[in-house]
Amino acid sequence: MKSVMNITTLMCAAIAAAVFLPAEAAGTGIENPVEGRSLADTSRVVDLDEVLIITQPKESFRLRQQPLSSSMYSARDLSAMGARDLRELSAFVPSFTMPSYGSRYTSSMYVRGIGSRVNSPAVGIYVDGVPVMSKSAFNQHYYAIDRVDVLRGPQSTLYGLNTEGGMVRMYTRNPFSYQGTDMELGWGTRGWRNAELTHYNKVNDRFAFSAGGFYDGQNGFFRNQTTGDRADKFNEAGGRLRLMWQPTQRLSLEGFADYQYVDQNGFPYGQLNLETGEADSPASTYQGSYRRNTIVSALNVGFKANHFDLHYTTSYQWLKDYMMMDQDYLPADYMHLRQWQLQNAMTHELSLKSNRPVGGFWHWTLGVFFSAQWLRTDGPVFFDADMTNRMYGMLQPMIEPMMYHAILDAFTRRMIGQGVPPAAAPAAAAAAIEKAGGVHVTGVEMGAPGIYRTPQFNLGFYHESNFDVTRNLTATLGLRYDWTHAKIAYEASTFIGVRASVLGKDATRYLTSSISDLLKDNFNQLLPKFGLTYRFRDGNVYATVTKGYRSGGYNIQMFADILQNDVMGAVRARRIDMGQFASGDINIEHTEADYQDIAKTISYEPEVSWNYEAGTHLNLFQHTLQLDLSAFYMQVRNQQIAIMAPGFSYGRMMTNAGKSYSAGMEAVLHGAAFDNHFDWSLSYSFTHAKFKEYMDQQTLNGAPVALDYSGNYVPYVPQHQLAALADYRFDIGGSWLRNITIGANMNAQGKTYWNEANSYSQKFYALLGAHADADFGPVKLCLWARNLTSANYNTFAVGSSATRRQEYFAQRGTPFQMGVDLKFHF
Template structure:
């Protein structure tokens, strides 16, 4: 979709939204009784921490209900992120990789910068963030640090997902979908209110697709997937004083993954072509118990959860048809969380929340790396050459002593070696490893909202956050060198074993200070200062790089026998410094407004922000060989920008429209790095004033739906809608020489409502726009390549929704 098409869609949305204002724009014209309610005003959801509705808080946020999610054909958070200001969740090719960026803060590996809560339960594992959305009542996206109430790793923001409550929603929902590339979807949910005290819901889904891209090496679809799951929710409320809410959710996914192809200098992306077909399998199970006790003066909330993740990934890390290396990774995580919250329930000028949070997670990762002939072949040739030259030199000395010239001696030595079988060298290498990385987190928090005057509210919050993280690693590199020297075969094994435990502790105070001034018709302006924090940790991804460096440095030691590389205490101290990275800390300065315009026919939300970041965590390739990604800290960076959201209804609620825009300027202030330059020399690169990678400079979205009602016949209404989202410019590396220009993707849908049955036709990427969702650079093969994942091409389908 080109810029002209984008401007046309935007103009249509703005033109439709202009209805309701007279020619001079001086006073509202209200030809109908339209009114846009806040979603959290219509969808009543108990909030154990906040004292006010979202648009009454000093907060930049977006809310999406079931109707909006259906209109945009949203199936997961990655798809939703395209329609949220300042929010980016790129498609990295699997459910495993679910990195999120808000306001320029985020990273691809290790600790997330955005947290996720489902029905008040924090999702612990970042590997579980990208899951199928169904049975959803509402999704909230909160931008800016949320650490005071929600703890570490919510430095960029927070996503809150709510499923349907069987106490307030009953019946059976069925949704069936079919589309091009054999997209298929089936969802069933039943909601039953047994009596005034007990209700339950039971839901399940299956979702699959044959994919868009084919692996040219294996012939398989490179991005096909199948996933399924089920959810149980039980609500027991024997009185107004006590409520208990039990949740259990399981999802399984199996997919061919990471469909990366070589991208040339012109931006043309080839089809994926890998030796091994990348794939990913994941089981996630979450269950939780929420309890509320209403007391005199305050309410007490308790949330207890157990979470399990078990997954498997196979990745061809060179992304090439030649076999350089591939990784097999298995994760097993068990996590427990417990949170207690006290919130006052009395009227007055002081509204407060206080609580405590604790979590413990056990994570075991098995990540063996296997090196193919692309890596071991050159190593074997180097060793073969060294052995051959040494033997040639030895025999030459004998022949020269017999009276031959050096030239004659060399020829005779070569012939003598060849006659007796010559010399061959075969090298095999692998790096097995088991890593245990438990984490313990404790938080104590309080937030007060004080009504200084009826219109002026002060927000003061503080959290103490403590985390202990540990890595227990048991990994090694084995290089088996089998030499056949003139008919005699011998195998020598070079081994480097690393086994140790490292531990770190982090403490942090996370304050928040805000002022909100409210005026007529629910309008308000606000200013906010808050601190964000992302914990430090350890890079287990780069042990293969460390070990490979040691093997190459000691390969000559194993030419005459088995050899184990020795390690001293100083070696382990150096490794500890190499694998650790520091916490990221930021200060967010924000002002904004929430306005209800034209008799509540239009809602406007605006915010401006400036974020100072110290020790920003960045995901880069490991230094020496680039086999694995590692987290490093940039010295200082900053991010600033604006966010604007408009939504409204008109023509007696027949027209619904919305538009979002955000500008983000995320730049390094102090960041230097040492990279390998020409002739294997080390060069210092200064990234000052360079853009932070993976962060879109502009994010834009717009949508408009118009409903035609019919007074007679089976067809009750017909809704026609269009939507567009756009992002760019996006830089893919720190040096900023690789980027995705601004692009836009157009969609459309038509919904025929027959009462309890709704038939929808939809199309995504209507103009079949070509763009990249992700680009990574690698030089594993010895040649620098850029690999990209293409955005999905045009796709169309139909959905059938039933309620009875």
């Protein structure tokens, strides 16, 4: 409560400061330092849409005129924040969290308490009008960016499944409106280095293109105490080509291709002290790593008819990656995972939008969307020395006597058949076995290979109408039918190889459990949207009701758990013919009932939500202050939650909680003062996300135990998020130095719970940054620093019982860092 009061006080102070702005800042002729336009007319503060003109094939109104909560960021805003990618931008966006942890494979995003770490995302990403299909490709290096939009709340009516929490839209610079060559060179502590080069060329009024490339790298902040490697170093590079052709006033064509490669060490998780909340340095046996190749290519076609605009987009996307993770995160050698992914995906979308109101009051949009994804995942789990030694300690006293007695029975029967009296036969058989060398288990080896093919197909039909009921009141009605077909074809197995000396001969006998099957399911939803927007001279107020949706699907990361439990259960229950095992390998057979249980375990249901929201977009005090305010309440059914798989608990899986809800508010203030030399913004969001009904089950001491998480907070969701920016520009007016800008920023968040039981968490923390820029015209020098106080915090934490003991691990946030950027435009 105290932190909420302090935050409220800060916001009230900021509003008061804006109310009493100096008279010169409240005038009607203030010039924008970037675009050189009046803030009272078409400034960046009033409406970014009017400055950075972006064609929207679906929406009839600019973003701040629509009934939704959103934030828009220009390239200048991103520079002031020091945001080099979407993860760093998320720290300044209300109700939006994309923590930086693990590797580029991990792209967890949460908006308003909705999100997940695995499988279907809750937030969609569009780049230049094209949806990025693979969640493993969300965390890209973004450069040559012109603008970023973050839309909060379900966007399912126009954009379909997996935009239940919201959507991020990124736009690169348009070579028709921006020409020249941009080059940027950067260096920072911890070995950070960056180089970007992009050329924009408008050949004539009909054809323009841009071409560029980048390299980015860092030595890392954390050292693996076991291997000696930097646990978070990375190198990445890529190139992008964009071609734009406008053969007529009506027809436009655009094609682009973006290739990126990243090679990084990852998963720098250290043991977490629950009492202090501090994490140790990583100390895993194997240094985790991740390599990824991605291609996103697309063709956009636009046609302006007399009464409507037609837009068609098709894309081909390819991803190939490799991940290696030490799954116990300990210096002990228990297990590690190697995973290869290969994905091909394509999308097609055709949309039509009225370019003038029908009858003077009706704006309409309709369209169809289709996507297909083919994903193959190879994910063998390797059990290493400490695990196999432990298994040896468990299996040797179980299997050795079982094998011995099976051979003893066979020898006894043979001797009786040879005429030895039944009473003397067992002793004679035992003596013969001992003379031949006996039966001794000498070691264990284990593994769990698997190949998983998970294609998915999606088809959506959508329509949205906006009716101008009066001059000031607009009603929005939308509806989408969304159909998804999901499959999984799996071939998975696990084996325990028992090395033994049997009658003087060394041999390895394999106990194997193998399964293969094809499962498929269809999911469909109607996704409505209702909204009212009332416009007035200084802005608008709105209310909206929208339905959100994430499709169901299948888990693949916990097959090793299922099969290992299967094998160990067979051993414990003595369902193995040890006589057969002593002489050869055994494969455990599976019944139809077994496959039905597996299907139930690996599948999860769709998540559905209703979002109720009211808000306002205001331009105040002669358009020198922008205020966006919203309040929301979301009801969620079958919320998809990522948990550690039961049993050995070294694989993550998606499961469904019963019911949950999320309530909160978002506020953003953005203003200019002192003849537009001072630019500032302040944002705050509060998210109260809790389970209403969630029953889980765990196995303790061999017995199932019911766990009730109802009333607990949804994990990984910060309750408070606060951010502030302030830049002041000193005009020099010299022949070689134009101006100097000094700025500071702050972002803070917390409390964040890390598990459904709410037993451990990250408390509220704040990070401070600063920058100083010198503008020399074609050259700009930027000095920057992050986390000035070197605050100690965790970006992620997880519990694991992979070693049969409950352990906790976390990744520390990055400490203080500083650097310099040189930016050239010629």
